[in-house]
Amino acid sequence: MSDIAIELRGIDKSFGLVHANKNINLTVRKGTIHGIIGENGAGKSTLMSILYGFYQADRGDIVIDGNTVTIKDPNAAIASGIGMVHQHFMLVENFTVLENVMLGAEESQILNTSISKARVELKRLEKEYALEVNPDALIEQLPVGLQQRVEILKALYRKADILILDEPTGVLTPPEADHLFRILGQLKDQGKTIIFITHKLREIMAITDEVSVMRRGEMVATRKTKETSVEELAELMVGRRVLLRVEKGAANPGEVKLSVENLTVRDGRGVTMVDNVSFNLRAGEIVGIAGVAGNGQSELLEAISGIRRAVGGKVLLNGKPIDVTGHVDPRELRDRGLGHVPEDRHHVGLVLKFEEAENGILGYHHEKRFLNGVFLNTKAIQADAEEKIKKYDIRPPNPRLKTANFSGGNQQKIVLAREMERGPDVLIIGQPTRGVDVGAIEFIHKRIIEMRDQGMAVLLVSVELDEIRALSDRIIVMFAGRVVGERDPDATEGELGLLMAGVEGRKEAAE
Amino acid sequence: MSNPYAKLPAWAEYILIPLLNLVVAFLVAGLVVLLVGENPLDAAYYMITGAFGRGEYIGFTLYYATTFIFTGLSVAVAFHAGLFNIGSEGQAYIGGIGVALACLWLDKTMPWFVVFPLAIIGSAAFGAMWAFLPGWLQAKRGSHVVITTIMFNFIASSLMVYLLTKVLKPLGQMAPQTRTFEAGGQLPKLDWLMSIFGLNLGNSPFNVSFLLALLAAFGVWVLIWRTKLGYEMRTMGHSPSAARYAGIGEARITIIVMMISGGLAGMMALNPIMGEQYRMQLDFVQGAGFVGIAVALMGRSHPAGIIPAAILFGMLYQGGAEIAFEMPAISRDMIVIIQGLVILFAGALENMFRPAIGRAFASIGRRSVAAAQTRGA
Numbered sequence: 093m094s095d096i097a098i099e100l101r102g103i104d105k106s107f108g109l110v111h112a113n114k115n116i117n118l119t120v121r122k123g124t125i126h127g128i129i130g131e132n133g134a135g136k137s138t139l140m141s142i143l144y145g146f147y148q149a150d151r152g153d154i155v156i157d158g159n160t161v162t163i164k165d166p167n168a169a170i171a172s173g174i175g176m177v178h179q180h181f182m183l184v185e186n187f188t189v190l191e192n193v194m195l196g197a198e199e200s201q202i203l204n205t206s207i208s209k210a211r212v213e214l215k216r217l218e219k220e221y222a223l224e225v226n227p228d229a230l231i232e233q234l235p236v237g238l239q240q241r242v243e244i245l246k247a248l249y250r251k252a253d254i255l256i257l258d259e260p261t262g263v264l265t266p267p268e269a270d271h272l273f274r275i276l277g278q279l280k281d282q283g284k285t286i287i288f289i290t291h292k293l294r295e296i297m298a299i300t301d302e303v304s305v306m307r308r309g310e311m312v313a314t315r316k317t318k319e320t321s322v323e324e325l326a327e328l329m330v331g332r333r334v335l336l337r338v339e340k341g342a343a344n345p346g347e348v349k350l351s352v353e354n355l356t357v358r359d360g361r362g363v364t365m366v367d368n369v370s371f372n373l374r375a376g377e378i379v380g381i382a383g384v385a386g387n388g389q390s391e392l393l394e395a396i397s398g399i400r401r402a403v404g405g406k407v408l409l410n411g412k413p414i415d416v417t418g419h420v421d422p423r424e425l426r427d428r429g430l431g432h433v434p435e436d437r438h439h440v441g442l443v444l445k446f447e448e449a450e451n452g453i454l455g456y457h458h459e460k461r462f463l464n465g466v467f468l469n470t471k472a473i474q475a476d477a478e479e480k481i482k483k484y485d486i487r488p489p490n491p492r493l494k495t496a497n498f499s500g501g502n503q504q505k506i507v508l509a510r511e512m513e514r515g516p517d518v519l520i521i522g523q524p525t526r527g528v529d530v531g532a533i534e535f536i537h538k539r540i541i542e543m544r545d546q547g548m549a550v551l552l553v554s555v556e557l558d559e560i561r562a563l564s565d566r567i568i569v570m571f572a573g574r575v576v577g578e579r580d581p582d583a584t585e586g587e588l589g590l591l592m593a594g595v596e597g598r599k600e601a602a603e
Numbered sequence: 604m605s606n607p608y609a610k611l612p613a614w615a616e617y618i619l620i621p622l623l624n625l626v627v628a629f630l631v632a633g634l635v636v637l638l639v640g641e642n643p644l645d646a647a648y649y650m651i652t653g654a655f656g657r658g659e660y661i662g663f664t665l666y667y668a669t670t671f672i673f674t675g676l677s678v679a680v681a682f683h684a685g686l687f688n689i690g691s692e693g694q695a696y697i698g699g700i701g702v703a704l705a706c707l708w709l710d711k712t713m714p715w716f717v718v719f720p721l722a723i724i725g726s727a728a729f730g731a732m733w734a735f736l737p738g739w740l741q742a743k744r745g746s747h748v749v750i751t752t753i754m755f756n757f758i759a760s761s762l763m764v765y766l767l768t769k770v771l772k773p774l775g776q777m778a779p780q781t782r783t784f785e786a787g788g789q790l791p792k793l794d795w796l797m798s799i800f801g802l803n804l805g806n807s808p809f810n811v812s813f814l815l816a817l818l819a820a821f822g823v824w825v826l827i828w829r830t831k832l833g834y835e836m837r838t839m840g841h842s843p844s845a846a847r848y849a850g851i852g853e854a855r856i857t858i859i860v861m862m863i864s865g866g867l868a869g870m871m872a873l874n875p876i877m878g879e880q881y882r883m884q885l886d887f888v889q890g891a892g893f894v895g896i897a898v899a900l901m902g903r904s905h906p907a908g909i910i911p912a913a914i915l916f917g918m919l920y921q922g923g924a925e926i927a928f929e930m931p932a933i934s935r936d937m938i939v940i941i942q943g944l945v946i947l948f949a950g951a952l953e954n955m956f957r958p959a960i961g962r963a964f965a966s967i968g969r970r971s972v973a974a975a976q977t978r979g980a
Contacts, residue, residue: 106965399847423850432848440848443841450834455849457834466830 096158097122097254097285098143098174103152105138112138114309116152120254120302125276125286127296127317130306131329131529132500136289139306140256143287144176145169156254175247176256181239183231189242190214190227193249210249217248221278236384237268244275255279256287261295265384266557266589273299293322294558305329330530338537341545343565346375348411349549350396350518355405355416357391357573365391366402367573373518378540378550380564380581382557384592388573389553390435393522396551397432398422399440410517426455431511433504435522435553441507442495449477449491452510480509485535501532508536512543519543520551525559537563557588611957611964617908621901621949623956625915628944635940639932646926646933653925654918658797660925662807666879668910668917669809672816673871674895675913676823679904681748681864683827684856685840690737690752691868692892693759697733698869701725702876703771703781703883706788715877718787722873723815730869731862733759738861742854748861756892767885780884790878810878812870819867820906826863836860868892897942901949916942 096119103116113135120126130136141147143154145163153160156172163169169176183192194210214227225234225241234242240260247255257276261269276286276299288300296303297317304314305328313328327333350373357366366388373379383389394400396407398420407414409428414420422432434440442451453462453473462473477491484505486498495503504524511519524540525533540563544550554560560567560581567579569591577591611620633643654664674691681688688694705722737751767779776782790810797804827833839846839856846853875887894916901915902908923938948955 107961397848398850421850421852422848426850434848436844439842439844441845443838443845445841446837453834454838454845457831457849463831466832467825468829468831468834470829 095122096120097156098287099155100139100143101153101155103139103142103149103154105142105147105149112309113142113149116306116311118304118311118314120285120287122285123280123283124301125280125288125299127300127303128287128289128306129291129293129296129303129325129329131291132527133308133529134306134329135309136306137258140176140258140287140289143169144174144256170250170252173251173253174256175250175252175254177240177243177247177258177260179259179262181243183239183242185232186230188228188230189225189234189245192231192242193227193246197250213249214245217245221248221275221282223248223275235268236263237265237271240264240272241275244279252284254285254287256289258289259291260288261290261292262555263385265593266585267593267595269295293325296325297322307331326530332531338534338541338562340541340563343377343544345377345565346547348372349375349409350551351406351408352396353406353408355392355395355402355407357388357395357400357402359391365573366395368405369570369573369575370405371568371575371578373549373551375517375549376544376547377565378544378552378563380560380567381551381553381570382560382567382588382592383555383570385555387570387592389555389570390522391573392570393432393435393520393551393553396520397430397434398425422455423458426514426516429517431514431516431519433507433511433519433521433524435526437503437507442503444494444496446495447492448481448486448495448498448506449473451495451506452477452480452491454510456510456514480506480513483513484509484539499529499532500527501529501536504528504536505532508539512539516548518549518551520553522553524552524554525556526554557585557592561585561588611961615960615964617903620953620956620960621903621908623960624948624953625901625945628941628948631944631948632937632941636933636937641930641932646930649926649929650918650922652922653929654922657805658802659805659807660921661802662797662804662809664914664917664921665813666807666809666874666917667920668913669813669816669874669878670871670891671894671898671913671916672820672910673867673874674891675898675902675909676819676895676906677864677868677871677892678895678899679902679906679909680823680827680836680867681860682899682904683833683840684836684860685843686741686857686860686864687749688734688737688752688861688864688868689749689896690734690755690892691864691871691895692888692890693752693756694730694733694865694868695871695888695892696756696759696763698726698730698865699763699872699876699883699887700766701727701729701869702872706784706877707771707781710784710786710788713787715787715790719790719811719873719877722877723870726869726872727866728869730872731866734861734865734868735858738858738865741861742857748857760886764885767883771883778884780880781882784877784881788877789881790873808879810874812874812878815870815873817910819870820910823867824906832856832859868895894942897946897949900946900953 098120100116100118103113105113116139128136142149145165145168154163161172163172184195190207190210193214194206198206199209200206211227218224223241223245225238231239260272264272280286290296300317302314303317303325305312305325307329353370355366355369356364359365369392381389391400395402395416399422402416404417407416409430414425438444443454456462462469474491481489481491486502486505495506524536528536540550552563564581567581567583568575569577569588571592571594576594579588636643636646653660655661674695677691678688702722702725705718705725709718733755737748737755740746740751741748771781772779773782790812792804792810793813794804827837835851835856838849838851839853843853871891876883898909898912898916902912919938919941923935926933926937927935
């Protein structure tokens with residue numbers, strides 16, 4: 093037996109005109125953690141989908157344990173010993189852990205016998221890999237970290253020797269991520285092979301043995317993790333040198349521009365998402381809101397920007413109240429100096445089917461400079477778009493191109509250019525670099541700091557803790573809808589991590 | 604990948620794919636003809652000659668097309684704002700009241716070019732009013748327009764029966780219809796237009812409302828792509844969440860768009876009432892509102908697509924009548940089958956051939972790149 097668990101030879105895959113994987117070769121050794129890193133759209137997910145049987149490669153071979161195999165669907169992948177933990181969990185929320193683990197792998201028509209068999213097997217797996225979880229707990233009652241553990245158990249239950257994890261830390265707090273890394277280490281020690289997909293360089297350095305870098309559908313390099321560096325990997329990913337740290341001077345805060353007092357927001361089901369949140373935002377400073385996704389940050393932004401109605405509290409913009417509990421017209425807020433870069437640019441910040449220039453006026457289309465009476469002033473709109481394209485280096489530089497055809501980074505630049513160039517007093521930004529390539533991240537971070545230095549008040553929400561720490565002058569941490577602490581940007585990651593997990597916050601609140 | 608449908612060149616997107624869908628629809632229709640024991644090639648021959656063989660036939664084809672342009676535009680305008688107005692049928696029916704009132708009031712005293720503008724305003728106003736209620740119900744009460752407009756079609760139908768039997772019918776007349784209009788209520792035919800092409804209009808009712816339909820198509824294009832309202836409509840149609848973000852009032856746009864849509868549907872009534880019958884009869888719309896849905900789908904909601912699609916359906920109507928006349932085994936319902944197939948292939952199965960065409964383009968593209976490379980080396 094060789095020590096190679098899986099080998100891909102010349103894998104090639106196109107979707108119409110998009111060449112997603114170009115002649116990919118990859119060798120993964122047994123009993124190692126192999127990282128695959130690359131920007132969004134580099135082809136990582138396509139490659140893994142081919143390996144797991146969601147897509148068929150146009151050309152190329154998959155060799156597992158020395159045998160060439162055909163993986164025509166996920167069942168074939170499972171039969172070949174491949175298990176996958178998806179970025180978005182594939183669990184039935186109102187089933188128990190045990191029911192989820194055996195779902196699709198029931199061994200007889202009579203459920204009772206399968207259940208008792210599965211329970212024994214699950215106990216054994218839990219013991220062997222130290223993956224404790226109550227088999228009778230309902231999925232919806234488990235925290236995200238444990239749900240992910242169930243996904244791993246599901247794969248092990250199906251006797252997977254090769255585990256693929258697709259961006260597994262995106263939904264985890266830093267302590268949960270550390271825990272996951274420990275589990276992966278144990279699995280490796282037990283002889284399992286792990287393929288770990290991410291776009292976070294730090295994670296690659298922390299746990300992998302080898303790392304392969306993808307760029308634009310090609311596998312550009314494979315390195316031993318010990319022999320490479322974050323800088324080298326970033327350069328391989330982007331294809332040029334990138335600055336990973338943002339240069340920024342001290343903030344020079346001025347008067348209060350945005351004041352939030354006791355804001356409370358409930359969602360459609362009546363669950364409190366933002367709970368009595370208060371803070372001030374001054375001119376010339378960046379306040380970062382840290383927190384694991386789903387702890388009320390999105391709802392907070394929506395309430396401030398007039399998209400979602402709050403049930404209680406006050407918000408003052410430039411000293412004048414916004415009727416957050418009544419009817420707010422986002423258009424009026426824009427006129428009063430509030431810029432908003434929404435978290436979800438695909439559905440909220442942009443209309444993907446519009447031409448670039450048309451998106452350049454979204455939300456400002458009622459302003460005189462873009463209109464001739466009731467008609468659109470197409471010349472002015474075009475000129476405005478061209479100016480922004482130049483200033484923000486949006487590529488391709490074509491204002492008539494459909495927005496869907498721009499890359500994530502360039503789409504985000506379209507939104508940023510629109511909101512920043514209007515010169516608002518207060519700019520609220522959600523997830524400025526989600527799905528944005530490394531090269532564009534650098535540019536976006538610089539622009540945000542420039543805006544601050546020009547005296548804009550910036551409220552920043554991001555699930556990337558690194559980003560919050562790099563940009564913010566003050567950090568507010570949210571957990572379960574509440575503000576659980578405020579820290580300086582030089583607070584350690586561990587400290588912030590505990591706050592985000594709600595551990596420190598409870599203590600602080602109790603004091 | 605999130606988007607497995609690669610971008611196709613514009614000509615493939617707007618010409619090749621619709622054409623392919625149409626061809627398949629006709630092939631399947633041909634099979635149906637074969638099934639009832641007739642020769643599909645003969646049927647095709649009767650259809651083409653029946654629709655275009657003589658000036659008179661062309662006149663009929665374009666007369667039907669006029670009707671379908673209006674209803675097609677009506678459906679398309681709503682589509683752009685993400686609304687599915689199935690009520691063009693009823694709105695056109697009620698629009699007839701506006702036409703009839705203008706004609707009954709002034710036909711004896713005024714020339715047609717005075718009555719016509721009033722009839723246009725009347726038809727659009729009545730159609731818009733009939734669409735206002737479903738629009739308002741969706742905007743303020745959340746009742747879906749697909750449901751309410753269907754119900755309003757039935758209400759319109761019953762209301763018109765009442766009006767035409769009890770109110771608008773002259774005393775002592777048997778048929779449920781208004782009196783016949785005098786000269787002021789009769790639109791001139793477009794024989795001069797046809798004679799430019801050396802054609803004779805014959806008995807066909809091809810009239811000036813065709814020109815109004817073309818004007819309306821241009822107006823819709825301006826509205827959708829060149830006005831602030833059109834921009835707001837398209838934003839809402841593509842992404843309601845982006846519209847909310849941009850401060851575009853969903854309720855306001857919904858009501859306005861439904862009224863514009865209803866107004867266009869209402870104007871359809873001008874063609875049969877003032878252009879052909881010179882009176883308002885029971886059930887004069889004859890399903891044109893529903894054909895408008897097919898026309899809008901086929902024309903991809905673009906005026907430049909709707910006009911040819913409307914002419915195509917005009918051809919199906921006129922040529923189909925001819926088939927039914929020449930081939931006794933085929934009834935007029937055949938046309939409904941073909942319509943259904945066109946809707947099926949152009950609408951519901953719109954993307955059926957797209958992956959294959961995308962692959963074909965990709966392989967051609969790659970081969971030409973490879974060829975260029977070998978030439979370069």
